[in-house]
Each structure stands twice: as structure tokens, then as C-alpha cells.
Amino acid sequence: MSAQPHGLIATFDTAAEIYHAAEQVRDAGYRHWDCITPCPVHGLDGAMGVRRSIVPRFSLAGGITGFCAGMTMIWWTGAVDYQLTVGGKPLFSPMFAFPISYELTILFTAFATIFGIFATNFLPMHYHPVLKYDHIVRGLDDKFFVVVEARDPKFDTKATRALLEKIGGKHITELEA
């Protein structure tokens, strides 16, 4: 007796097919399922019922941190820690501190955004049952897959397989966990 499988995977040939299939899996009430596509498919988020990404929150936090870090650094080094008048200019002014703070805003935003992409996607994850599927190489090449996970409360091997068949999935295969 094999262990609990990861789920079922079905193959689709075109973007239109996966789009309509996704709508039906969503409407059937599944929650733990996914589409594997070689490129982002326009509108598939809506068809899957995926909510808007929260990556921008990371970016905003990074940007604010970067700007404040720049201003604080220039103020503290020049006006607090070692006061040195150069060219009769003020010890601190947001004017001359602006270019560096601006660059640091961008730098921190970039790092925070990339951290956000990885964190929201739970990457790096070098082992995943989907990657063990024999035909996964086609999933990044030219095929589209729907994966319904066994941990979904609505998952039932027979009923789910029937649904995937009904929506046009081919080569429906059980994935090892």
C-alpha cells in the first residue's frame, strides 16, 4: 500500500484550455491546487481565484527603510558624530542628502521586492513532488498542467479524477509525495 499521494496532475495543450479548466476547478470549490505554465498566462489569476499579490507591501517597507536610512546616516555622521564644516555649508541639509537617500530607497526596495517574491512563493524549495513528475520538463516548455493536491478537503481520488477528465485534462497521473 503506497503512502498518501501528493495529488493528481493533468495535462492541457493550450492556454485557452487551461484557462477554462482553471475556472471549473475553482468553481468546484478546491483550495489546494495549482496550474503549471511555461509563461504567465494573462487572466489566469482571475480564473484560478488567486488574490492580488502582497509583494508590493514588502517593497514599500523596503523603500521607506532605505530613504530613512540614507537621511539618518548623513545627518548622524555629519551633524552629530563628527562635525566638519566644508565650504561653509550647513552640517546637514535634506537637499544634499537627497541623492544618496534616493539611491538607497531604490536599493532597499529592490532587495525587499526580491525577498518578497521568494517569501511569498516559499522559495527556494529544491524538492517538490511536482518536479518529480516524468513530463515536468514539458511544463516549462510548452504544456500546461493542473495539479490538485491530496491535502485539499474536497480531494477524492475518483471524484477529482473525474472532474479533471470532464474539463479536458489528459494523461491524469497520481503524483508521489
Add this chain to the structure above:
Amino acid sequence: MSSAAEHDAAVPAILSEVNPAVLPRAALVGNNRSFSWITDKICGIIEEKTPRWWWICFGVACFVASFTVAGLIYLVGTGVGVWGHHNPINWAWDIVNFVFWIGIGHAGTLISAILCLLRQKWRTSINRAAEAMTIFAVVCAAIFPVFHVGRIWYAIMPGWLFPFPNQNVIWQNFRSPLEWDVFAVSTYGTVSVLFWYVGLIPDLAILRDRFYAAGKKTRAFFYGLFAMGWRGSNRHWSNYEMGYMILAGISTPLVLSVHTIVSFDFAVSLIPGWHTTIFPPYFVAGAIFSGFGMVLTLMLPLRAVYKLEDLITQYHIDCMCKITLATGTMVGYAYAMEFFIAWYGANPNEGFAFINRAFGHYWWAYWIMITCNVVTPQFFWFKSVRNNTTLVWVLSIFVNVGMWFERFVIIVTSLARDFLPSSWGYYSPSIVEIFTFFGTFGVFSVLFLLFIRFLPVMPMAEIKAVTPQADPHHH
């Protein structure tokens, strides 16, 4: 009466009968190629046996790069005196070359970021190579400011460029545009690498799976390591696309700010010919112009060697030529406007600086600049020129040459003839400077050749996304 009804009444009856013509959009992938053709074509470049021409080019590039290495070793071993600068021309080829290379980098970010925000889908097939070009150009640019201090260990030691406490417990002068430049260029380099890497992740995953399927476990391991376990999940794509768009959004003000800050190095000083407000936009336009020149110089041979005509179509070349034309003409306008303001501003030193640029000791550099930067791109008005790939490539070389001379003209002529005739001078480069600069083309080529050998030269996922097959409503 409701406003909607009023609105309806205002619409002429003829409009309902008008059937607007649908203009066909240029196909971004020629011959309606399939997804798997795109994957095989681009992965094939990496998977095939290393071609002989690659080894020959690599050998030549390494040889050329050795000139930079020799020049730098001699410089560090002896001192900055081996370069040709002297009073009053204390900035010369070092900063000319720095600005030249950093400017080239700008096209990569323009293509990947600004054209992404403007939804110019033709960017997809050239953005990967252009971003690689950006990073390698920043590497070449960084050589000059780092080594111009002579004692290189001071430049990289904490406390000289970056704000760490040094032995005198003095901090950097944050009022100086040169310090702004440290932050601008290092941010630019870092963000360019990050943006490039994020774009590479889905493509590295394809290579991982293909090498694994082909039984090449070692290569699959290394591509897989950097692919971070990417599996093409749409839930991932959703976050990825959002993050990618934000990176494009922040790279846009970044690319504009970097060359603005580079131009501040000059504009914030008081030297006639430098102290002008036109510098930031003028430098940014020039940077994009030179960058597109370099993109054409690199992409046209790449397209010919790997037969990528279906991915870099004539439409792509047309677009690049038109941007080169537009930015080249902006640069020409800036040259004219500098003269106008020098006259209109009625400052005798300023007026003299510009007359001297065109007719003084360095007249030849000025007219090379005008010919290459203002006259050359005008050929791109003609479709017959844009369709002639060889001619486009030759013209792109002129653009590169012209933009180097632009920086030379700005920097050297202004310093050679400043306010007091007693402090005038003439500058010629030393052989060490010539070696160092010549070699950077080798450094750049070595990096670029390694890139085309080991990484996908085009973003496969992004190209697929702009084909008709990726549209779920396409039948």
C-alpha cells in the same frame, strides 16, 4: 433629461456605421513559431558543443583583456603618474572611459525597465542580452574610478568610498557629487544584477529540467541551484510578475538618476562648459543613445551567428534604430542648445569654452563627435538603411565612437582652457592609459562570451508570453 441620453444625442449617427479598420500588429516571433521551438532554439545554444568560433573569439578577447591587466598592474606598481593627466587636466581618460562605459549600460535598463512599463512587447527578445551588457559595462566602468586612486586598496578599504569609520574617524563628504556617484553606481550595479537574476530564474529552471532529462546531473545541479526550485506554478507567477513590475518601476527612476548624478560630477562644479543645467537630461539621452548603439553592435552578429531572425525580427531592428535616431537627435539638440545658452548667458568664459571646443586645439574631437552622434543616426530615417543589417551594424559602431568622443570633448576641452590663460594646458594619453582602455573591450567581450555560452541569451518565458498562443482567448 439624463446626461447619458444627452451624450447619446451628441454622437453623430454615422459613427454606428463606421467600421474602423484593424491595423495588424507586427508579429514579435517570426513564422508563428511554437513554444517548443522557442525553448529548443534558445536552450540549444547552451546545449550544443562549444563552437569553434567561440573559442577563437574567447582567445582573442582574453588577449585583449590582458592589456587592461597589464596596464593596471603597471599603474598600481608605479603610481598614477603613469597616466597622462597633469595640471590643469586632472581628469581625463579615466573619467571619460568611466562615463563611456556606464552610459552604455543604460540601454539595458531602459529596455528591461522603461520599455516594460510602457508595455513595449518587442523588448522581450533583446532584454536579457541588453541587461547582461549593462552589468558587464558597469564592471568595465568601475575599473576606472577604483584604480584612479592609484593605491587600489584605499578605494576598496572601508571608509574611503563607503561610509565605514576609517582611521581618522572622518566621514565621507556627503555634499560631494563624487560621493553621490559612489552610491548611484553601486546601487545601479546591484539592482541590475538582481533584476537580471530574477528574470533568469524561470529559464534556469527549464535548463535544469532539460539537463536532468538528458542525464547531465552536474549541470542540472548548478542550474537547479540558481533556479531556486522554480516549477512554473501560476501562484508563483502571480507574485513574480508583481515583483518584476515593481523592479521595473524602481529601475526606471534609477536609470534616469544614475546618469543625472554622473552629470552632477561636472554640472555642480564651476568650470565653464560644465556648469550647465542641461547636463542631466543631455547625459541621460546620450547614455541611452550610446547604449542602443552597443546593443545593435552586439545583437546583430549574435542574430546572424545563431540564426535568430525569427526572434529578433526586422521589426525589432526598426524599433532599436528609431530609438537611436530619437536619442541621437536629442543629443544633437543639446549640443546646439549648449551653444545657444553660452551666447545668451553672455558669460565670456562660457562663450569662449564653446567656441574653443569647436575651433580650438581639440577641434578634431569635436567634429568627430558631431559627425558620429548627430549625422550618423539621421540615416535611420530611411527604411532601406534600417533593412540593411550590415549598414546598421557599421552605423552602430560610429555611434559608439562618437559617444566616447563626446565625453572626451566635455571633459578635456573644458579643463584644458579654464578661466586663466596661465593655467591652460594640453592633454595626451599615455601608453598605459591606452592599454587600459583598449583592454576593457576585451574584459567586456570575455564576460559577454561566457554569458552566451552558459546562460539563455533570451528570456524564453517572456517571449512565450507575447506570442498569440499564450493568450487564453486566442483560437
